[in-house]
Amino acid sequence: MTETGDRRPLASRETQWAKRVAQWLAMRSITPNQISQASMIAAALAGGAFFLAGQNTAWTRALFLILAAAFCQLRLLCNLFDGMVAVEGGKGAADGPFWNEFPDRIADILILAGVGWGIGSPGLGWAAASFAVLTAYVRELGRASGTPSDFSGPMAKQHRMATITAAAVLCVLEPLWSGHNQVLRAALWLIAIGAAFTALRRGRNIVRSLKVGRTGS
Secondary structure, eight states: OEESSSOOOOGGGGSHHHHHHHHHHHTTTOOHHHHHHHHHHHHHHHHHHHHHHHTOOHHHHHHHHHHHHHHHHHHHHHHHHHHHHHHTTSOOOTTHHHHHHHHHHHHHHHHHHHHHHHTTOHHHHHHHHHHHHHHHHHHHHHHHTTSOEEOOOSSOHHHHHHHHHHHHHHHHTGGGGTOOSHHHHHHHHHHHHHHHHHHHHHHHHHHHHHHHHHHHO
């Protein structure tokens, strides 16, 4: 899906609970930039929890996996509320565009690289993180070229976080079939391949839009 501007289309933005939380935050001395920065802390905690899960077994491993899943979702909540407080709450700042994008790229790297190190496949983790960053780069390249921001998937940010969150929860159950990190490894492969495809898809959309624009001018 494409949308003109910097805001990702999110159904959760229209829910009553999200609006109430955003209003509560906007009434406090909390800035959108601080919320964006907090997303990096959540991502660091998620990545660290994934790494520690790989160094432990039994209930300790399960605990770290659940924490990792929770921090991944906290990262997404920060991503939701920073924009809502900035736009709906009227607290946007001049440097907001930087803090809207930069923490997301750091968060992707921290989480996906953390998963890779945790399961003993750092190269796979870095590959997934690299392609995740590439999807955002292509989107911003398109916007800089004058085309609408393209938030299409199949591995946009919310899809990546849903995949890795679900994988963390499923990993808790791996002892039932004597598995060990297969689910997280599969999730990283899925994210890496899906993000690479997403970057190519967005790139194709940019080229098509630019050609149509030139033809119509």
